[in-house]
Amino acid sequence: DAGVIQSPRHEVTEMGQEVTLRCKPISGHNSLFWYRQTMMRGLELLIYFNNNVPIDDSGMPEDRFSAKMPNASFSTLKIQPSEPRDSAVYFCASSFSGRNYGYTFGSGTRLTVV
Amino acid sequence: TQLLEQSPQFLSIQEGENLTVYCNSSSVFSSLQWYRQEPGEGPVLLVTVVTGGEVKKLKRLTFQFGDARKDSSLHITAAQPGDTGLYLCAGARQTGANNLFFGTGTRLTVIP
Numbered sequence: 607d608a609g610v611i612q613s614p615r616h617e618v619t620e621m622g623q624e625v626t627l628r629c630k631p632i633s634g635h636n637s638l639f640w641y642r643q644t645m646m647r648g649l650e651l652l653i654y655f656n657n658n659v660p661i662d663d664s665g666m667p668e669d670r671f672s673a674k675m676p677n678a679s680f681s682t683l684k685i686q687p688s689e690p691r692d693s694a695v696y697f698c699a700s701s702f703s704g705r706n707y708g709y710t711f712g713s714g715t716r717l718t719v720v
Numbered sequence: 721t722q723l724l725e726q727s728p729q730f731l732s733i734q735e736g737e738n739l740t741v742y743c744n745s746s747s748v749f750s751s752l753q754w755y756r757q758e759p760g761e762g763p764v765l766l767v768t769v770v771t772g773g774e775v776k777k778l779k780r781l782t783f784q785f786g787d788a789r790k791d792s793s794l795h796i797t798a799a800q801p802g803d804t805g806l807y808l809c810a811g812a813r814q815t816g817a818n819n820l821f822f823g824t825g826t827r828l829t830v831i832p
Binding site: 610637639641648649651654656661662697699701703704706707708709710711712713714 | 750751753755760761762763764765768770808810812818819820821822823824825
């Protein structure tokens with residue numbers, strides 16, 4: 607398996623533009639997580655899905671952020687409109703559901719909003 | 721407010737030295753995991769501990785879960801430059817959900 611695949615690896619965009627981050631989880635994993643990492647706040651959970659259904663989106667900063675998982679092999683995180691404070695590394699991770707299973711993370715998308 | 725606090729936040733040591741990283745919380749966790757993250761990559765799972773008091777060894781790394789399942793430690797013996805990275809602990813609550821709460825991280829640098 608190629609692991610969790612995220613695209614793009616880097617994104618530079620202007621304030622106000624729409625940004626879409628993509629994730630392909632590991633085949634067979636039924637949980638998917640979106641995290642944001644910054645130096646100040648560390649790794650923050652934004653939203654997670656079990657069996658393609660959003661379970662907890664309480665970490666989504668505000669209405670500008672939305673996430674979808676139309677099928678078991680694809681998820682998107684969209685920011686519209688983007689702001690400079692959204693600049694961070696966004697990680698997608700997948701796992702089997704259950705408390706003791708570890709996560710497999712993608713390589714992340716480094717987002718810079720100027 | 722972070723659920724899991726790690727200490728120290730930064731650690732720089734010479735190759736061959738030993739070190740311990742701590743992960744503390746006031747909450748109980750059903751399991752706790754340790755990850756290592758290298759620059760430009762996502763965190764990679766090192767170990768999962770489940771039982772209070774459990775000790776697991778991974779080569780030169782020793783992981784311990786506290787008896788009360790509120791804290792954990794990672795001990796590295798004879799550190800090597802390849803151990804350099806960001807070490808993250810992550811806990812699963814007893815709510816039945818499988819989302820992990822990540823610690824604040826310890827950035828380790830091992831100097832050759």
